[in-house]
Amino acid sequence: MTVELVNTGSELLFGKILNTHQQWLCRRLTDLGHTVLRQVAVPDTGESIEQSVREALGRADLVITTGGLGPTCDDLTRERIAALLGRRLFPDASVAENIERYFAGRRLTVPARTVVETLVPEGAEVLPNHFGTAPGLAMQVSPNPFRDGGAGSWLVMLPGPPRELRPMFEQSLAPLLKVWFPRAEGFVCRTLKTTGIGESSVEERIGDPLKHLVDAGMELGFCARVGEVDVRFVGRGLGAEAQVAEAEEITRGLVGANVFGAEDDVLESVIVRDFQKSGLTLALAESCTGGHIANRVTNISGASAVLLAGYIPYANASKVRELGVLPATLETYGAVSEETVREMALGARRASGADYAVAVTGIAGPTGGSTEKPVGLVYMAVAGPSEVVVQRKVNAFDRETFKYLTAQQAMMLLWKTAIVA
Amino acid sequence: MTVELVNTGSELLFGKILNTHQQWLCRRLTDLGHTVLRQVAVPDTGESIEQSVREALGRADLVITTGGLGPTCDDLTRERIAALLGRRLFPDASVAENIERYFAGRRLTVPARTVVETLVPEGAEVLPNHFGTAPGLAMQVSPNPFRDGGAGSWLVMLPGPPRELRPMFEQSLAPLLKVWFPRAEGFVCRTLKTTGIGESSVEERIGDPLKHLVDAGMELGFCARVGEVDVRFVGRGLGAEAQVAEAEEITRGLVGANVFGAEDDVLESVIVRDFQKSGLTLALAESCTGGHIANRVTNISGASAVLLAGYIPYANASKVRELGVLPATLETYGAVSEETVREMALGARRASGADYAVAVTGIAGPTGGSTEKPVGLVYMAVAGPSEVVVQRKVNAFDRETFKYLTAQQAMMLLWKTAIVA
Numbered sequence: 001m002t003v004e005l006v007n008t009g010s011e012l013l014f015g016k017i018l019n020t021h022q023q024w025l026c027r028r029l030t031d032l033g034h035t036v037l038r039q040v041a042v043p044d045t046g047e048s049i050e051q052s053v054r055e056a057l058g059r060a061d062l063v064i065t066t067g068g069l070g071p072t073c074d075d076l077t078r079e080r081i082a083a084l085l086g087r088r089l090f091p092d093a094s095v096a097e098n099i100e101r102y103f104a105g106r107r108l109t110v111p112a113r114t115v116v117e118t119l120v121p122e123g124a125e126v127l128p129n130h131f132g133t134a135p136g137l138a139m140q141v142s143p144n145p146f147r148d149g150g151a152g153s154w155l156v157m158l159p160g161p162p163r164e165l166r167p168m169f170e171q172s173l174a175p176l177l178k179v180w181f182p183r184a185e186g187f188v189c190r191t192l193k194t195t196g197i198g199e200s201s202v203e204e205r206i207g208d209p210l211k212h213l214v215d216a217g218m219e220l221g222f223c224a225r226v227g228e229v230d231v232r233f234v235g236r237g238l239g240a241e242a243q244v245a246e247a248e249e250i251t252r253g254l255v256g257a258n259v260f261g262a263e264d265d266v267l268e269s270v271i272v273r274d275f276q277k278s279g280l281t282l283a284l285a286e287s288c289t290g291g292h293i294a295n296r297v298t299n300i301s302g303a304s305a306v307l308l309a310g311y312i313p314y315a316n317a318s319k320v321r322e323l324g325v326l327p328a329t330l331e332t333y334g335a336v337s338e339e340t341v342r343e344m345a346l347g348a349r350r351a352s353g354a355d356y357a358v359a360v361t362g363i364a365g366p367t368g369g370s371t372e373k374p375v376g377l378v379y380m381a382v383a384g385p386s387e388v389v390v391q392r393k394v395n396a397f398d399r400e401t402f403k404y405l406t407a408q409q410a411m412m413l414l415w416k417t418a419i420v421a
Numbered sequence: 422m423t424v425e426l427v428n429t430g431s432e433l434l435f436g437k438i439l440n441t442h443q444q445w446l447c448r449r450l451t452d453l454g455h456t457v458l459r460q461v462a463v464p465d466t467g468e469s470i471e472q473s474v475r476e477a478l479g480r481a482d483l484v485i486t487t488g489g490l491g492p493t494c495d496d497l498t499r500e501r502i503a504a505l506l507g508r509r510l511f512p513d514a515s516v517a518e519n520i521e522r523y524f525a526g527r528r529l530t531v532p533a534r535t536v537v538e539t540l541v542p543e544g545a546e547v548l549p550n551h552f553g554t555a556p557g558l559a560m561q562v563s564p565n566p567f568r569d570g571g572a573g574s575w576l577v578m579l580p581g582p583p584r585e586l587r588p589m590f591e592q593s594l595a596p597l598l599k600v601w602f603p604r605a606e607g608f609v610c611r612t613l614k615t616t617g618i619g620e621s622s623v624e625e626r627i628g629d630p631l632k633h634l635v636d637a638g639m640e641l642g643f644c645a646r647v648g649e650v651d652v653r654f655v656g657r658g659l660g661a662e663a664q665v666a667e668a669e670e671i672t673r674g675l676v677g678a679n680v681f682g683a684e685d686d687v688l689e690s691v692i693v694r695d696f697q698k699s700g701l702t703l704a705l706a707e708s709c710t711g712g713h714i715a716n717r718v719t720n721i722s723g724a725s726a727v728l729l730a731g732y733i734p735y736a737n738a739s740k741v742r743e744l745g746v747l748p749a750t751l752e753t754y755g756a757v758s759e760e761t762v763r764e765m766a767l768g769a770r771r772a773s774g775a776d777y778a779v780a781v782t783g784i785a786g787p788t789g790g791s792t793e794k795p796v797g798l799v800y801m802a803v804a805g806p807s808e809v810v811v812q813r814k815v816n817a818f819d820r821e822t823f824k825y826l827t828a829q830q831a832m833m834l835l836w837k838t839a840i841v842a
Contacts, residue, residue, distance in 0.1 A: 011644045013457040015448025019440060027436025036434040039462040041443065071621045072643050105817050111621040131818060163822050223437045290719025291712030294733045298711025299821050301787055310733025312715050318730035366722055400720055
């Protein structure tokens with residue numbers, strides 16, 4: 001089953017925004033066992049949209065468009081695709097209702113222009129939008145006038161905003177894909193999430209031990225991100241299940257200490273889940289990460305049962321006042337030191353009454369470094385019921401990468417100390 | 422002058438990596454006054470590369486490919502493009518020298534496979550690679566057999582790694598573009614950033630008043646993000662400068678209260694910049710946003726001169742202890758109330774000694790709502806030297822969108838109170 005993506009939006013071609021749909025949709029489609037042949041971005045002009053959709057329908061079993069379903073004058077996807085396929089547009093009552101509900105919930109009147117969002121091409125299925133107003137639209141193009149031999153294709157239009165597109169894909173489109181393209185063969189995709197180990201080190205350790213499975217047809221893939229490496233096994237056909245299970249077992253045996261989860265797990269979700277399960281509570285004292293860890297932890301539903309308090313003692317006075325760091329410690333060792341981070345963690349634990357407290361202090365840069373304390377230097381500590389564990393790292397990256405990577409290291413230290421140990 | 426980009430790399434279509442070339446190259450080309458018509462990503466197969474380059478040459482004055490110039494078996498761009506254009510490949514001595522220098526500098530022997538990187542198609546110009554081994558290649562395709570009428574095009578191949586591609590673009594390609602396409606006409610692109618107003622409302626207000634400019638050829642575009650709408654004006658040719666300036670003036674006149682910046686501004690950068698300029702300091706008390714605002718503010722270099730302290734009083738006890746919220750207030754009005762948010766803001770200002778304090782308390786969901794206090798309800802307050810301003814919103818979205826949108830509203834309230842007022 002082959003797929004092509006058509007991302008519409010002049011802002012993509014002006015370079016005003018990054019096309020995150022490319023990675024997200026390609027990844028989800030790959031996970032579901034489909035092959036993405038091509039991704040195209042075109043401007044919001046009727047001609048570009050028509051031309052690119054016509055070409056894609058000429059090649060692929062499934063064409064997914066993103067964007068151009070909104071109410072403004074540069075939203076042309078629905079209209080131009082209907083014209084291309086010679087389908088009339090009809091107002092749909094369920095869509096109109098959803099739009100009314102959306103605005104009523106916000107105590108706003110429905111803007112007149114949103115009426116175009118209620119239009120549905122003849123024969124199209126509506127994919128409800130639970131996080132916005134424009135629905136997705138799915139239709140079969142069969143026979144397909146643009147394809148040699150006329151073999152049918154499916155055409156799906158998704159809205160541009162990721163927070164609307166992603167849940168719509170998961171809730172409505174993924175189930176439809178299983179109906180449209182029931183795969184006869186087995187397909188198993190399993191991703192292990194690791195941290196604290198590089199891509200080439202993971203590969204060096206598990207490459208040979210997994211060789212017999214790869215030779216037998218299992219795909220082994222790696223995906224390196226900041227502070228994280230995914231290891232992915234894809235098996236197809238009879239025995240795929242067993243192959244992938246064996247690969248997972250071997251991998252956990254060799255790099256298990258670095259595996260913190262699987263599939264969509266992130267460190268913060270694993271921490272909230274495991275702390276909740278164990279009835280443990282948490283406090284955070286973040287100087288150089290400036291609330292980055294707290295923000296990620298509080299993205300997880302259930303965080304309120306775990307996180308008691310966060311402190312962002314950006315100024316030294318705040319480290320003394322809120323966390324009880326001794327002025328003498330700051331003076332003697334400096335704000336970025338093992339001694340200070342230890343007092344910050346102990347102070348956050350004491351002040352909040354939490355079972356565990358994480359503290360971080362460092363130099364995010366680009367300024368503020370010195371010879372002994374370079375930009376990127378960071379101390380992190382975890383204070384628990386019986387001990388304080390301190391770790392020193394040098395994360396010499398741009399500011400945001402520094403914060404992200406430091407958060408990964410601090411959360412892994414917390415998870416190992418509180419849960420694994 | 423029209424451009425098409427062809428990004429090669431199977432990892433793009435597996436969703437393993439995000440195509441940052443799309444945004445970076447589109448943006449640089451737009452800045453230089455060129456129009457990117459299309460961006461395509463294709464896998465590392467010879468057939469896909471040939472097909473996509475052939476199609477692009479059939480439409481654009483300039484085709485830029487990225488990736489596939491390296492030494493491994495899946496690097497096919499150079500070879501397949503040479504074949505497509507019927508050009509022979511010759512080893513180039515300057516490239517060989519650069520490769521030798523590269524490896525000698527790392528005290529490594531030159532791997533045998535890098536010899537393919539020295540091959541240059543007949544008539545192509547070498548763009549030196551100062552950060553890697555594979556050079557870029559630029560050539561004129563004239564007459565162009567793939568284009569109706571045979572009008573000539575330029576074809577440029579750039580290496581895939583961003584740290585090689587970007588300096589090569591700046592140092593070698595940008596100067597060549599000025600020679601190949603000396604522009605007679607003007608090109609002006611201006612983006613205003615707005616918040617607190619929906620896409621369709623902006624258009625309703627400015628559409629008619631700008632109609633004469635659009636009729637005269639100026640492009641008007643909108644890009645809606647969570648809690649933000651960009652308004653973009655693009656002018657070309659003589660008078661573009663004046664057209665875009667008039668559009669900006671009209672727009673500021675009509676929705677100026679919602680315009681917080683231009684081009685790459687984000688609310689947090691505007692706040693850090695303006696607070697720093699005014700010598701003002703800031704404290705944050707974030708319950709339901711859980712450090713989201715602090716994280717964004719501390720992403721901006723210079724934040725340490727502005728932000729004194731952040732508090733994440735997730736538990737009620739922390740609201741009392743750190744911020745001095747009265748237990749009676751919490752009991753009588755609840756944690757999510759105008760009274761509590763007011764005391765939080767005042768408490769954060771008092772405890773930190775900052776000039777301004779922002780406080781936020783609400784129900785992020787998905788659980789925790791009730792009939793009088795639904796999921797999405799949020800109170801935000803700004804305490805300053807002379808007053809406390811409180812705002813109530815209902816942001817009924819998923820958890821992360823709730824936090825983002827609430828942060829936008831709170832930062833806009835802060836900016837208006839502290840800077841604009």
